Amino acid sequence: MDVVARTRAFVDDELIPLEPDLLSKGWVAMLPTLRGKRDEAKKRGLWAPFLPQEHGGLGLTLLEYAHVSEVLGRGLLAHWVLNCQAPDVGNMELLIAHGTDAQKKQFLEPLTRGEIRSCFGMTEPEHAGSNPVWMSTRARREGDQLVIDGHKWFTTGADGASFCIVMAVTDPEAPLHGRASQIIVPTDTPGFRIVRNISVMGEPGADHPSHSEIRLENVRVPATNMLGPQGAGFALAQERLGPGRIHHCMRWIGICERAFELMVTRAATRELSPGKPLGTQQQIQLWIAESRAEIHAARLMVIDCAERIDRVGAHGARDYVSMIKFHVASVLQQVLDRAIQVHGALGMTDDTPLAYWYRHERAARIYDGPDEVHKASVAKRILQAHGMTARKD
Incomplete structure (x- = not known):
């Protein structure tokens, strides 16, 4: 293209x-x-x-x-x-x-033009992120307003964002997957407070790419700020995650390719002794060959998954979405680790982007669902297709 x-x-x-x-x-x-x-x-x-x-x-x-x-x-x-x-x-x-038309006018249009930024508040420090239906943030209806109280963290890019789409329980008595809704909250609303920007692996969270901890205390927004139907919060979150994992995985592959190029260049030009490049070592050659094969295989998996989503939707392709998530995250960590090792002490510095990626992309195996949860989900459906039944506790 x-x-x-x-x-x-x-x-x-x-x-x-x-x-x-x-x-x-x-x-x-x-x-x-x-x-x-x-x-x-x-x-x-x-x-x-x-x-x-x-x-x-x-x-x-x-x-x-x-x-x-x-x-x-x-x-x-x-x-x-x-x-x-x-x-x-x-x-x-x-x-x-x-x-709604009003929501698109107020929030979507300036976002598409790049005039503002936004954030998404779902994860809570009090609850396991691997169970997205378990949250304490509540939103209650008072007249024509929604009143929100809650505690979120790892809200990416909250510092400087103009609005946050907040996941909050609106009907505690509903079935598990119908309890929460998504609500658009302008960040200048009284009661919306950034507690801190979270440091990541020793890197202060002072800049935009950081993750924030936020508090919502008696935050009042118009009831018309609800995004989609009441109780559809979980369904909407799942809707964004399928394509979102394609975006993430291909971004990770791009990181892998750049790290691979840096690793190969270093191996070809760094001399162990006069006339003897680092790449003459068999272990380095093995890392280069393994990385090349793993990146290529990961790319084909993601492309196949994207084609399936285009054809049958994110739900129909859910096992493939899970597989690319945990597989590509693993390849990413492997390739980055090898690239750093080949660079030696230089790889630990910020003279190359490797250390930056290593700090920030270790989270690839955690966010959007821990790898272990995705693996268990895929395995259970495979076993069920082969006749396994399990007692419900």
Whole structure:
């Protein structure tokens, strides 16, 4: 696809050269430069590739966007420059599918134009994230308002976001999967408070890519801010996760490809002694061959899954969605670890992007459901198809 080649040229020529300054100076200092790159992305016709054309995007299919997302994964924050970063992508998709005209006018349109950012508040520190139907945040109806009280954390990008889509229990007596709703909460609403930006593996959470802990204390919003029907919160969350995992997995593959290139270059040019490159060592050769095969296999799995989602929907492809999630996350960690090892002490520094990815992408095996939960889910359905029944406790 022409858009993939053009995106690759933009990332490699315009964004990757900015990474040393980004890693040394931080997001805030680089924001004016990155905003300029956003303007350049719009001029080049690369803006919001996943969005339908009527909303200002390129209108790519899920499979087509998967290839673009891989290319964007090569660069730090390249997704943000093209306005297709998490959690904004999922929020835009939900607003397009389920938002009212008023919600689209107030929240979706400025988000698609890149004028504002958003966040998504689901995970709570008091409850296991692997059980998304178990949460304590509550929203009660008072007249024409919803009153929300709760505690969330790992709310990505909350610092600086204009609104948060909050998962809250609206009907505690309903069946498990019908208790929660999604509610749009402007972050300047009284009672919405960022407690802290969470540090990750020793890296202070001072910049936009951080995760925040938030409190909602007697937060009042119009009842018309409910997104979709009451009680549909879990269904909407699942709806965004299927395509979202395609986005994540292809981004991870893009990271793998960049890490692989750095590893191979280091192995070919770093000398153990005069005339003897590091790549002459058999163990390094094994890592290179294994990484090449694993990345290739992971890419084919994700492409196959994207085609299945386009054909039968996220629910029909749920086992394949789970498989790519835990498989690609594992490949990502393996490739990054090998690349760091080949770089030696240099790999531990921020002179390359490897350490940054290692800090932030270790979470790949945790968020969107721990790998172990996805593995158990796939295995149970396979066993049930072969006649296994289990007693319900």
